Amino acid sequence: xxxxxxxxxxxxxxxxxxxxxxxxxxxxxxxxxxxxxxxxxxxxxxxxxxxxxxxxxxxxxxxxxxxxxxxxxxxxxxxxxxxxxxxxxxxxxxxxxxxxxxxxxxxxxxxxxxxxxxxxxxxxxxxxxxxxxxxxxxxxxxxxxxxxxxxxxxxxxxxxxxxxx
Amino acid sequence: xxxxxxxxxxxxxxxxxxxxxxxxxxxxxxxxxxxxxxxxxxxxxxxxxxxxxxxxxxxxxxxxxxxxxxxxxxxxxxxxxxxxxxxxxxxxxxxxxxxxxxxxxxxxxxxxxxxxxxxxxxxxxxxxxxxxxxxxxxxxxxxxxxxxxxxxxxxxxxxxxxxxxxxxxxxxxxxxxxxxxxxxxxxxxxxxxxxxxxxxxxxxxxxxxxxxxxxxxxxxxxxxxxxxxxxxxxxxxxxxxxxxxxxxxxxxxxxxxxxxxxxxxxxxxxxxxxxxxxxx
Numbered sequence: 001x002x003x004x005x006x007x008x009x010x011x012x013x014x015x016x017x018x019x020x021x022x023x024x025x026x027x028x029x030x031x032x033x034x035x036x037x038x039x040x041x042x043x044x045x046x047x048x049x050x051x052x053x054x055x056x057x058x059x060x061x062x063x064x065x066x067x068x069x070x071x072x073x074x075x076x077x078x079x080x081x082x083x084x085x086x087x088x089x090x091x092x093x094x095x096x097x098x099x100x101x102x103x104x105x106x107x108x109x110x111x112x113x114x115x116x117x118x119x120x121x122x123x124x125x126x127x128x129x130x131x132x133x134x135x136x137x138x139x140x141x142x143x144x145x146x147x148x149x150x151x152x153x154x155x156x157x158x159x160x161x162x163x164x165x
Numbered sequence: 166x167x168x169x170x171x172x173x174x175x176x177x178x179x180x181x182x183x184x185x186x187x188x189x190x191x192x193x194x195x196x197x198x199x200x201x202x203x204x205x206x207x208x209x210x211x212x213x214x215x216x217x218x219x220x221x222x223x224x225x226x227x228x229x230x231x232x233x234x235x236x237x238x239x240x241x242x243x244x245x246x247x248x249x250x251x252x253x254x255x256x257x258x259x260x261x262x263x264x265x266x267x268x269x270x271x272x273x274x275x276x277x278x279x280x281x282x283x284x285x286x287x288x289x290x291x292x293x294x295x296x297x298x299x300x301x302x303x304x305x306x307x308x309x310x311x312x313x314x315x316x317x318x319x320x321x322x323x324x325x326x327x328x329x330x331x332x333x334x335x336x337x338x339x340x341x342x343x344x345x346x347x348x349x350x351x352x353x354x355x356x357x358x359x360x361x362x363x364x365x366x367x368x369x370x371x372x373x374x375x376x377x378x379x380x381x382x383x384x385x386x387x388x389x390x391x392x393x394x395x396x397x398x399x400x401x402x403x404x405x406x407x408x409x410x411x412x413x414x415x416x417x418x419x420x421x422x423x424x425x426x427x428x429x430x431x432x433x434x435x436x437x438x439x440x441x442x443x444x445x
Contacts, residue, residue: 022287
């Protein structure tokens with residue numbers, strides 16, 4: 001049930017990511033809702049972080065994007081692995097884990113995407129890419145993190161209420 | 166105090182006084198006096214009238230408040246429905262205007278065959294500038310077909326499924342278009358960037374370009390048909406040590422508001438890559 005919910009959530013996030021969210025831009029950056037949903041779901045109480053969800057997220061975004069599927073699968077799986085690793089290290093402070101995972105996950109996905117674009121002879125300036133795309137995306141992700149986290153927490157409680165309630 | 170019949174002087178004095186008062190009143194000289202005298206009376210009259218009206222309303226108020234509320238709710242629902250219809254009609258008018266402009270564009274170039282398509286999505290990666298349209302191979306679309314709007318060149322199809330296609334915009338960092346500037350008739354190579362800015366490279370140093378010159382497709386390379394408007398030159402940069410000039414271009418198409426586009430379906434892009442093979 002939990003896995004099915006996670007896949008449905010990621011599917012909904014991907015649809016929003018393709019249709020609505022690219023219109024909400026800061027400079028050239030846009031929100032990565034799929035990554036936010038992936039990490040907040042993985043770090044919910046009673047959920048054991050599973051890096052394979054990153055694989056699913058990468059497949060979904062890869063289907064919608066012009067980038068090769070493999071690039072996005074590697075990127076999102078790496079973000080999920082970072083989240084799983086951090087959960088074991090600093091699991092006591094969930095929000096701190098979430099923020100750190102989001103920061104490192106966004107950087108990882110952008111770095112892998114940029115590496116691919118550079119290797120495929122796309123004339124991208126590293127400074128422009130960081131200042132105009134990565135930093136604004138990070139800021140937008142952080143802004144959207146709190147409401148998405150609240151929504152997914154409520155959904156998680158709805159699906160599996162805590163044992164003492 | 167009645168005037169005596171046998172006192173004609175008293176009667177005459179009274180008549181003169183009455184005529185005087187009448188004349189003063191007709192001349193408007195007594196208006197302030199009347200106003201001053203009547204204003205307290207009017208105040209009292211107004212106060213009494215509003216109180217009476219309130220009591221009358223209270224007594225005559227309809228007993229069936231529930232039916233009024235129901236009618237109010239129905240009217241509100243009808244109002245909301247009409248508002249929705251107005252919004253839908255406004256959208257249809259906007260879409261109609263857009264289609265009319267596209268039709269004008271298509272009529273101006275009768276040599277081309279077009280397939281209209283709606284933009285239904287954008288690439289989720291902020292590094293790429295691609296859109297997804299709702300027409301695919303079932304509608305005769307093929308990879309490489311140019312895409313235009315009523316304003317000018319949009320891009321070209323890079324991937325096709327049965328019911329949808331992916332279009333690479335000319336603002337994409339990987340996009341390159343052979344262009345010709347007018348009126349100078351000089352050729353160059355237009356490139357996109359991650360910031361969506363368009364720039365032209367490989368312009369000969371001797372070319373005399375001005376801001377405001379038109380930029381059109383040249384047709385060289387066989388990827389796009391010729392003479393499709395791209396935009397206007399906004400800035401020319403010439404460096405003493407450089408081999409070529411570069412220019413910035415203001416695109417004619419507003420890529421943030423793309424809704425409906427036209428695919429030129431009778432244009433077959435040429436693959437000239439075998440001719441570029443040096444045979445080394």
